Amino acid sequence: MVEFANKGFEIITGYTPTEVIGRKPSVLKSGKNDDVFYRDLWRHLTDQVFEELKLREQASHDSLADIDDFKPVNDRFGHQRGDDIIKTVANILLAETRKTDKCIRWGGEEFIVLLPFCGLARVRAR
Structure with a gap:
């Protein structure tokens, strides 16, 4: 289940938080994009999470x-x-x-x- 989505997620994916929170990640597979798009999206989102974790540790x-x-x-x-x-x-x-x-x-x-x-x-x- 998607538990969190912010404005950056909306900008990248085009989905608002209310459209995805509480739903399965498969909701993102609209058929509009290929597997490379979703792989890159996943990589970008996970990179962002790890960067935020590093900043939290620093602070x-x-x-x-x-x-x-x-x-x-x-x-x-x-x-x-x-x-x-x-x-x-x-x-x-x-x-x-x-x-x-x-x-x-x-x-x-x-x-x-x-x-x-x-x-x-x-x-x-x-």
């Missing part, structure tokens, strides 16, 4: 960092001092990550650290 160990209790710092010492602290934290993150990692400021005092190709054991070790 599975990304992290979100937040400076705790930051608002009182801004309130007490001013936004310039707060900006200095944010820059210091950013520099520490950059110094402690690999060149392939990405450190991104995400909001006021939050950072996202992207760690491609980094297993959980290695993340914990850092």
Whole structure:
């Protein structure tokens, strides 16, 4: 049974998800295309699934960092001092990550650290 179909599937096959989900894959054999088309279609779709799985693995160990209790710092010492602290934290993150990692400021005092190709054991070790 076909369990999932997205917009890419629709573009490639011409079938909408509602036309195929819950039906047997043989529904795709409309007689309009030859066996080579279906072989290539299958190869393309499975390649896409494996690429998505690789991307999910790459992103599975990304992290979100937040400076705790930051608002009182801004309130007490001013936004310039707060900006200095944010820059210091950013520099520490950059110094402690690999060149392939990405450190991104995400909001006021939050950072996202992207760690491609980094297993959980290695993340914990850092």
